[in-house]
Amino acid sequence: MNRKKIAAGNWKMHKTFTEGQGLVQEIRTMAETELMNNAQLLIFPPYIHLQSLAKQLEGSNIGIGAQNIHQNEQGAYTGEISAAMLTSIGIHYTLVGHSERRQYYNETNESCAAKIVTALKHNIVPVYCIGETLAEREANQHFSIVETQLGALKGLSNEGITICIIAYEPVWAIGTGVTASSAQANEMHIHIRKVIAGLFTENVAQGISILYGGSVKPENAKELFAQSDIDGALIGGAALASRDFINIAKSF
Ligand code: PGA
Numbered sequence: 001m002n003r004k005k006i007a008a009g010n011w012k013m014h015k016t017f018t019e020g021q022g023l024v025q026e027i028r029t030m031a032e033t034e035l036m037n038n039a040q041l042l043i044f045p046p047y048i049h050l051q052s053l054a055k056q057l058e059g060s061n062i063g064i065g066a067q068n069i070h071q072n073e074q075g076a077y078t079g080e081i082s083a084a085m086l087t088s089i090g091i092h093y094t095l096v097g098h099s100e101r102r103q104y105y106n107e108t109n110e111s112c113a114a115k116i117v118t119a120l121k122h123n124i125v126p127v128y129c130i131g132e133t134l135a136e137r138e139a140n141q142h143f144s145i146v147e148t149q150l151g152a153l154k155g156l157s158n159e160g161i162t163i164c165i166i167a168y169e170p171v172w173a174i175g176t177g178v179t180a181s182s183a184q185a186n187e188m189h190i191h192i193r194k195v196i197a198g199l200f201t202e203n204v205a206q207g208i209s210i211l212y213g214g215s216v217k218p219e220n221a222k223e224l225f226a227q228s229d230i231d232g233a234l235i236g237g238a239a240l241a242s243r244d245f246i247n248i249a250k251s252f
Pocket of ligand 1: 010169173174177213215234235236238
């Protein structure tokens with residue numbers, strides 16, 4: 001199965017307005033002059049960048065998305081951003097359920113399920129982030145934790161799930177410099193595909209892109225991408241430097 005190859009950068013809470021513009025300009029230039037494979041680049045900057053970067057990236061193949069979305073259509077939710085607001089400025093991707101949002105903002109599998117439904121309803125591609133903590137891995141619960149998190153996709157139609165992207169990010173590998181070994185990551189990606197086949201169909205499972213995230217760098221990307229079931233990466237720290245981000249994308 002020829003799945004889409006994706007290098008996605010999650011800027012988290014980094015980059016001022018002008019810094020963001022500069023970084024994207026560098027990424028665009030390098031992508032256009034150096035990136036000869038068919039990797040899809042996605043950038044998830046803080047909200048304040050979305051409108052200007054979407055404009056800056058017009059005519060390029062680089063996609064841009066939000067780091068979060070609210071599950072409700074509108075209302076008294078101070079500090080939140082709706083799906084319609086995102087599409088009104090041309091944004092059609094969003095992260096859902098990043099582990100930092102689960103940890104610091106109490107996001108649950110239930111709220112993620114609602115966010116995914118809302119995103120799809122508005123033609124926004126959700127990148128659904130899942131992954132176990134170190135304690136859960138040490139207790140040998142990692143497969144069941146991930147299976148429970150994938151339960152958030154249960155109510156979707158085959159058409160809906162086909163639009164989604166999954167990002168497996170073991171919490172113990174995020175921002176720590178510790179990467180899951182390529183074998184550990186691939187083992188989990190195979191498990192994720194099996195769970196999705198059980199919830200939907202084998203065909204759906206074979207077609208969905210599953211990204212790995214957690215200390216991905218130019219030095220380890222090639223080995224990760226060579227694995228049978230790793231279709232790309234969700235990149236934090238290394239996505240803040242244009243050279244590293246592009247070198248990772250060149251590693252497919
Ligand atoms: P990292 O972050 O690459 O800095 O580990 C990945 C992520 O949180 O998406």
